[in-house]
Amino acid sequence: MKNEYDIIVVGSGHAGIESALAGARMGCSVLLATFTKDKIGYLSCNPAVGGVGKGQLVKEIDALGGEIAKITDNAGIQFRVLNSSKGPAVWSSRAQVDRNKYLLYTQNALKKESNIEILEGEVTGLLVENNRIRGVEIDGEIILGKAVILTPGTFLNGKMHIGLETFPGGRMEEPRVSKKLSNSLKKLGFDMLRFKTGTCARFDGKTIDFTKLKAQYGDTPPAPFSFSTSTIEAQQVPCYITYTNEETHKIIRENLSSSPLFTGVITGTGVRYCPSLEDKIVKFPHHTRHHVFLEPEGLETDIYYPNGISTSLPIDVQDKFIRTIDGLENVKIERYGYGIEHDVVEPTQLCPTLETKKIEYLYLAGQINGTTGYEEAAAQGLIAGINAALKIKRQQPFVLDRTTAYIGVLIDDLTTKGTKEPYRMFTSRVEYRLLLREDNANLRLHETAYKLGLINKDIWEKTRHKKQEMEELITELKEGKISLKDARITLYEHLIKPGIRIETLVSGGKYSEEVIRSAEIEIKYSPYVKQMLSEIKELRNLEKIKIPA
The missing domain is CATH 2.40.30.260 (Elongation Factor Tu (Ef-tu); domain 3)
Incomplete structure (x- = not known):
């Protein structure tokens, strides 16, 4: 083990896993500190991934080169699309997973990354100089890091309850907690909250x-x-x-x-x-x-x-x-x-990159920011890992806003509004959900992921090809005509109407089912999307206005 790393990730839950992988894939040396190596990837609560609003997060994480979707596909034992009776904008994927297989696939993903080292131990303090993080103290030993990402989850001063009996722990049969780390954050002047969650028998x-x-x-x-x-x-x-x-x-x-x-x-x-x-x-x-x-x-x-x-x-x-x-x-x-119960750092003390405003190069992700859920944690971990790597390389930060991703809504809500209760993602929180669907997460985010080095060229080329085919199909539908009583309209205009399906207008063989389905959704929503894009343009203009002091 070295005594200095580019990024030190503290905690190996969903947030820590995605942080470590993102940083490593962007070329940084990463130390992942955890209480118990064997528990990395263990699902603390129910054996399921996704759900309403959460499935969208998982798709976006995948589009940005994250791992949770691939692990779920490998460990999944039941897959369902929720809200399938409603419009495509709120279709949300959910999967039951094999708990043991999920853990094994997660650990294998980390082992494949040569830039990641894993260390068992407790982070008992943060090394800060001139409002900049310099490293951490692990069981009395100082390890230097250019950036530190805290992802302790429920282990941050965790206390468990069964009836009136209480005992320390972040998870059953794991009594160690990060109480000293919590105290370090308080001493640095962070405002803290106390949240509660629970699990079933x-x-x-x-x-x-x-x-x-x-x-x-x-x-x-x-x-x-x-x-x-x-x-x-x-x-x-x-x-x-x-x-x-x-x-x-x-x-x-x-x-x-x-x-x-x-x-x-x-x-x-x-x-x-x-x-x-x-x-x-x-x-x-x-x-x-x-x-x-x-x-x-x-x-x-x-x-x-x-x-x-x-x-x-x-x-x-x-x-x-x-x-x-x-x-x-x-x-x-x-x-x-x-x-x-566990401690939470009040999240308005964070920048949109998930870097703290008080301490430069210190990032927080997951339940420490007041969220609940595997998917919310994984999304934050990914963004924190990306931005820590970018800052170390002195490159521009990566920020998703409310108009580009569910992840953007999640982080914007946390960093601008804060939360007084554990925050969970829903489709109803997303104003532009007609634009931000599961089916187009790759079309929205793959180009950025490729530029960041998070996905390979083959994946990006496949998405580019899909986009080109969709554009070709939509052009064909705009050029094709159909006669209806007294009018002659384009197939595109006809498809916008309720009840008309693309299968009746397009012969099979030329385009894949995925391309046909995505093109149909784009066309069906096009009048509403046009209105939304106009609103977004107006919003962008308003954001440029400077308010006089």
């Missing part, structure tokens, strides 16, 4: 009565996340749906006095859009049942994750209420749910 699938449950299958054929994945090879398996009931709710209400959430033991602000079951029952007393999605954790394990019943109630209470649910009457609980 884990069940032995051999003790679940699946005859009482409804199977939920994925899409056939499964659609990959990554633009470089052609097909999904792994066996696909279903999830299962059941529900809580009034007896479940009764047991929980009777035991709220032992809930850390309702007795003041937990003081951190929780996730509004992913509340614990006890929180749902208190806030929505008129609901007589809540969904429970039983998600398989892999092909070679019997463990299931019961999405929808996150809890921090005591073990004996979890035993009681879980076994009131249909199909779970005799379930064996392999691990109990718990809540976790």
Whole structure:
């Protein structure tokens, strides 16, 4: 191990992984510091990637040369496109993944990068001179770095809760926490917040009565996340749906006095859009049942994750209420749910590059910035890694704005508005979502990724070819004519109309299904996109106006 690196990444969750890979692929030497090497790539919560608003983030990360989409494609055991009954602008990919395979593919991706070294240890302090980061202290040893990216996740002064019992840790069975790192940030003058998240119990699938449950299958054929994945090879398996009931709710209400959430033991602000079951029952007393999605954790394990019943109630209470649910009457609980509090740096103290305003060359990414979710963390990690590398090379920063990517909306919201609760991405947060779709993430971002050295020429040429073919097809449709009653209009104009499908106007063979589908979406949205582009132009002009002092 050297004593000096270009970039030091602290923490090896989704943010840290993407930061390290981006920095290394841009030619920087990277040290990835983590408590436990064997846990790199471990999914702390549910075994799934993507979802509404989140699938778009994963597609954009992939378009910028990130790894999360490729890992998901390799480890995926069920793929679905959510919102498929709605317009293409809100189609959102989601995949169940094999937890163990996800970890292995992640670790293999890091091993392939010769510029990355991994060190086990605790970062106990930051070396700062003249408001510039110079390195870190790891277990008493100073290691110098031109840039430092902090991605500690829930390990930043983490505290776990089961009932009224509390204990330090960033994840179950991992009691080490970054308390000294949190104290270092406070001493440097950063304003801090305290947030709370939680996770569900884990069940032995051999003790679940699946005859009482409804199977939920994925899409056939499964659609990959990554633009470089052609097909999904792994066996696909279903999830299962059941529900809580009034007896479940009764047991929980009777035991709220032992809930850390309702007795003041937990003081951190929780996730509004992913509340614990006890929180749902208190806030929505008129609901007589809540969904429970039983998600398989892999092909070679019997463990299931019961999405929808996150809890921090005591073990004996979890035993009681879980076994009131249909199909779970005799379930064996392999691990109990718990809540976790962790420290957060108030994110308006960051630049759009995710560099801190106080300390130059210090970057923050992931839950330390107040977000929740694998995808939000990975997106920030990628941007922090790119910008750390660019700054070291004295090149212009890379900033995505609200008009160019979901990632831009995420970072703009955090750095300009801040957040008083764990931030989750939704399609509804994105004003220009008709422009920023999953299907065109590569068209929007591949050129930039190629210039940054994050994707190779073959990938960029493939996207250029797709773009050219789309333009050719659209031109053909603008030149082709069709007679309708008293009018003769172009095929392009005809396709804009509701209910008209491109398959009825274009013969197969010349263009790929992907090109035809993307061209159709572009044409269908073209009147609205034209209006949006006009708004964006006006916005750009307003941004140039200088306000007198």
